[in-house]
Amino acid sequence: MKVPFAQPIMTEGMVEAAANALRNERLTMGDSMFKFEEAFAKMCGVKHAVSVNSGTAAIQLSLLAAGVKANDTVLTSSMSFVATTNAFVAFGGVPAFADVLDSEYTIDPTKIKITPDTRAIVPVHLYGHPSHMDEIIEIAEEAGILVLEDACQAHGALYRGKRAGALGDIGCFSFYPTKNMHVGGDGGMVTTDDGDVAELVKKLRHCGRKGQYEHDVIGYTARLNSANAAIGIEQLKMLEGWNEKRRAIAAKYHARLKDLDGLGLPPQPTSDISPVYHLYTVKTARRDQLRAHLDEAGVQTGVHYEIPIHLQPIYREMFGYKDGQLPVTERLCKEVLTLPIFPDLTDDQMSYVCEKITEFYG
Numbered sequence: 001m002k003v004p005f006a007q008p009i010m011t012e013g014m015v016e017a018a019a020n021a022l023r024n025e026r027l028t029m030g031d032s033m034f035k036f037e038e039a040f041a042k043m044c045g046v047k048h049a050v051s052v053n054s055g056t057a058a059i060q061l062s063l064l065a066a067g068v069k070a071n072d073t074v075l076t077s078s079m080s081f082v083a084t085t086n087a088f089v090a091f092g093g094v095p096a097f098a099d100v101l102d103s104e105y106t107i108d109p110t111k112i113k114i115t116p117d118t119r120a121i122v123p124v125h126l127y128g129h130p131s132h133m134d135e136i137i138e139i140a141e142e143a144g145i146l147v148l149e150d151a152c153q154a155h156g157a158l159y160r161g162k163r164a165g166a167l168g169d170i171g172c173f174s175f176y177p178t179k180n181m182h183v184g185g186d187g188g189m190v191t192t193d194d195g196d197v198a199e200l201v202k203k204l205r206h207c208g209r210k211g212q213y214e215h216d217v218i219g220y221t222a223r224l225n226s227a228n229a230a231i232g233i234e235q236l237k238m239l240e241g242w243n244e245k246r247r248a249i250a251a252k253y254h255a256r257l258k259d260l261d262g263l264g265l266p267p268q269p270t271s272d273i274s275p276v277y278h279l280y281t282v283k284t285a286r287r288d289q290l291r292a293h294l295d296e297a298g299v300q301t302g303v304h305y306e307i308p309i310h311l312q313p314i315y316r317e318m319f320g321y322k323d324g325q326l327p328v329t330e331r332l333c334k335e336v337l338t339l340p341i342f343p344d345l346t347d348d349q350m351s352y353v354c355e356k357i358t359e360f361y362g
Contacts, residue, residue, distance in 0.1 A: 003349045005300035007342045008177040009242075010184065014234045018184060021230035029206075030226030036233050040173075040189055043156070043236060044165040048198035050190040051224035051232075052205050055152040055174025058188035059087035059122070061222060062170045065200035066146050068093060068119045075114070076122035076150070077107050078308040079329045084124055084150050085309050095319065097310050099326045101132075104267045105281070105336075108328070109135035120146040125154035125164050127304070128180065128246075128278035129267055133159055133167045140168075148172065152188075155180045156243045158274035165191040175228075180243060180278050181235040183228035245343040246277040249350060253280055253339065256354040260361045262286065264335075279304055283335040290360050291337055297356045302338040 021032045033051055041049035052058050068074060070092025076084055078097040085095045096118065098111040105126045112121065121140050123131035131149075140147045147168030151157070154164040155173060165171025175187035190201050200217075203209060208219025224232075247269070254265055264283040269275060281304060284290055291301050308329045310321040323330065339353055 001349065001352045002298040003300060003340050003345075003353055004342075005302050005338070005340050006178045007344055008182055009235075009238075009343065010231075011234070014184065014231045017230040017234050018227040021226045025226045027226055028223045030229070032226045032230040032233060033224055036224075036229040036236070037189070039233060039236055041191060043239070044163045044171065044191045046166045046171070046191045047193045048191070048195060050198050050201045050205070051229060052188045052190065052201070052222045053224055054083075054186045054222070055150075055172060055176065055188040056083040056087050057205070057220070057222040058152075058172035058174070058190045059084065059148065059150065060090065061201045061204045061220065062148055062172055062190050062192075062197065063088050063093065063120060063146075064091065064204060065197045066120070066148070066170065068146070071117070072119040073115060073117040074120045074122055075112060075118055077124045077126070077329070078310040078326050079105055079305065079332060080124045080126060080150065080309060081152075081305060082309050082312055083152075084122060085315075089318075095309070095315070097326055097329075099328045100126075100332065102328050102332070104129060105332065106131040107136065109139060112136070112139055114139065114143045114145070118143065118145055120148055122148045122150050123168070124150040125157060127266065127281050128154045128157055128276035130154060130157050130159040130164055130167070130273055130275065137168065146170070151191075152176075153179065153278040154276060155278075156239050157276045160272050165189075166193075169194065170197060175232060175235075180246070180276055181232070181239045183224070183235065184231040185225075185228055187224050187228050187232065242343040243276045246341060247274075249341055249345055250275075250277045250280055252347075252350055253341075253354065256351075257282070257357060260358065262361065263357070277341055279338045280341040281336050281338045283332060284337065285335060287335050287337050290357065293360045294353070294356055297352075299353050299356060300340060304336060304338050305333060308333045
């Protein structure tokens with residue numbers, strides 16, 4: 001049996017929505033973009049949502065709009081995709097890292113170290129599991145600094161009754177095709193209750209325009225195309241149903257794999273946290289052998305992420321990071337393996353994956 005790692009959904013209705021936008025709207029800044037923003041803000045439970053052309057742009061423009069500038073330090077997790085930090089290193093921001101919790105892959109609040117140069121904390125809701133936001137917000141409020149959620153993998157996740165993206169000062173999402181919802185290409189969203197931040201992000205994404213040909217800030221070209229936004233509207237309608245399917249698949253994986261000695265499973269939902277399982281990531285000291293075994297059986301897997309950000313070659317070169325500085329992160333990056341999970345994964349496919357993993361462990 002061939003089991004793909006991911007399988008993005010694109011229905012005829014989504015294709016027609018995009019075609020309708022192409023036929024009848026401005027190709028950028030069209031009606032669909034504004035409707036998508038309104039619907040996404042409502043889903044998250046925030047006052048403002050501003051669309052952009054990627055999750056990276058969402059983080060970058062949000063930090064700039066909140067006043068973070070060159071030489072300011074932004075503290076985040078090294079166990080993430082490199083875009084989390086590239087977003088602010090690109091304009092001269094300085095990365096700092098806190099180690100993660102072994103059981104949840106998210107920032108360990110006890111490892112957060114604030115310096116006089118720290119201007120923001122960026123917790124990453126990795127794999128769709130919200131970070132320990134109460135503790136992080138308490139630390140940030142005491143220090144008087146910004147909390148920006150990297151919710152790029154957490155569309156619809158819940159933390160103590162609130163949606164990801166509505167927990168900190170600002171939330172940032174990605175609509176890359178493998179995410180829980182997408183826009184038929186690259187895209188991103190900024191969510192916030194801060195009207196000033198929202199207005200400045202709108203200006204920054206649109207070349208820094210004050211008027212048609214008047215510019216009063218250095219801006220970027222980071223708009224979301226109307227056709228992509230039209231697809232996003234249709235995807236958003238299906239998000240909660242898709243997330244429920246992911247949760248159900250994760251529960252079945254857990255039931256089938258929980259007794260295997262040597263295989264660590266993702267954290268389970270609790271009364272406080274309802275993850276959305278963008279990825280179902282296990283951990284094992286025999287990661288590479290298990291991955292080879294599954295590949296031979298036709299099961300695609302992923303590694304998220306093989307190299308932590310601080311040990312990426314460019315970060316070693318620019319900032320002098322070395323092995324051993326984040327021991328939990330570094331160990332997990334050698335152990336994590338992502339199994340197939342997507343809404344249309346069948347019971348037969350999921351059972352086959354579990355059978356092959358059980359076979360590996362004898």
